[in-house]
Amino acid sequence: MTNLKGKVAYITGGSKGIGFGIAQSLLHEGMKVAITSRSATAATSAAEKLGNKNILALESNVQSLSSEINAIQKTESAFGRLDVVIANAGVGHFGPIDNLTEAAWKETIDTNLTGVFNTVKASVEVLKKSQGYLITIASLAGTNFFENGAAYNASKFGLVGFTQAVMLDLRKYNIKVTTIMPGSVSSSFNSHVAGTNDTWKIQPEDLGQMVVDLLKINPRTLPSKIEVRPSVVPAKR
Numbered sequence: 484m485t486n487l488k489g490k491v492a493y494i495t496g497g498s499k500g501i502g503f504g505i506a507q508s509l510l511h512e513g514m515k516v517a518i519t520s521r522s523a524t525a526a527t528s529a530a531e532k533l534g535n536k537n538i539l540a541l542e543s544n545v546q547s548l549s550s551e552i553n554a555i556q557k558t559e560s561a562f563g564r565l566d567v568v569i570a571n572a573g574v575g576h577f578g579p580i581d582n583l584t585e586a587a588w589k590e591t592i593d594t595n596l597t598g599v600f601n602t603v604k605a606s607v608e609v610l611k612k613s614q615g616y617l618i619t620i621a622s623l624a625g626t627n628f629f630e631n632g633a634a635y636n637a638s639k640f641g642l643v644g645f646t647q648a649v650m651l652d653l654r655k656y657n658i659k660v661t662t663i664m665p666g667s668v669s670s671s672f673n674s675h676v677a678g679t680n681d682t683w684k685i686q687p688e689d690l691g692q693m694v695v696d697l698l699k700i701n702p703r704t705l706p707s708k709i710e711v712r713p714s715v716v717p718a719k720r
């Protein structure tokens with residue numbers, strides 16, 4: 484996919500943070516981009532901020548397969564094709580197992596793991612047609628476990644395993660699959676308000692650049708699992 488101009492991407496959770504940053508980078512390359520949010524208002528307001536005629540704002544909750552099927556159909560009918568799917572939407576609930584509620588556990592797994600399954604199921608036949616690219620946004624929490632991380636670690640360890648198996652399933656259709664595993668990123672994750680203390684972190688546009696580089700890499704090569712971290716960690720946090 485050396486020339487991205489006119490190619491079409493679908494990004495779950497593009498209303499803010501990493502998904503928004505990836506959308507910005509892909510639009511800059513001349514791609515047409517659909518972004519989703521659980522809220523139509525948030526999706527529309529993000530699309531206005533992106534200020535580009537090639538953006539489509541959609542309401543879809545990744546926890547629902549039918550909602551994802553509907554959003555993928557809308558993307559294909561608006562832009563005529565679909566080449567790139569970025570399964571990015573995610574939530575974080577952190578706490579020790581004795582305090583972790585069933586609701587927090589379910590929301591984490593249903594969004595970060597089953598949500599990606601839903602996005603992939605909804606898009607796999609369209610990606611076969613375009614011989615496209617699927618990228619999941621996992622986390623370093625998909626390989627490093629930590630205290631208070633039971634739900635989040637479970638969702639991201641699961642997502643890394645899921646994506647690697649899917650990569651092998653889809654390679655024979657010339658669909659490329661990569662999981663990106665970021666460390667700390669400056670975003671609104673877990674209701675964080677990004678500010679001047681976050682400049683040491685990976686910025687969403689850095690991951691946008693990484694996605695562009697992946698899409699443009701020589702088709703004979705597939706970086707299937709990428710760990711990415713801030714190059715410097717401040718002494719005091």
Ligand SMILES: NC(=O)c1ccc[n+]([C@@H]2O[C@H](COP(=O)([O-])OP(=O)(O)OC[C@H]3O[C@@H](n4cnc5c(N)ncnc54)[C@H](OP(=O)(O)O)[C@@H]3O)[C@@H](O)[C@H]2O)c1
Binds near residue numbers: 525526595673
């Ligand atoms: N920030 C980090 O340090 C970091 C590090 C590693 C990995 N990640 C991963 O990166 C991904 C993006 O997170 P972020 O840091 O950009 O957080 P963010 O700023 O909170 O953005 C999360 C995005 O996901 C969407 N979302 C959440 N639940 C959804 C659902 N059920 N259906 C559809 N969209 C949903 C949100 O949209 P609405 O709220 O508008 O619905 C929002 O657009 C997540 O998978 C996260 O686990 C983040």
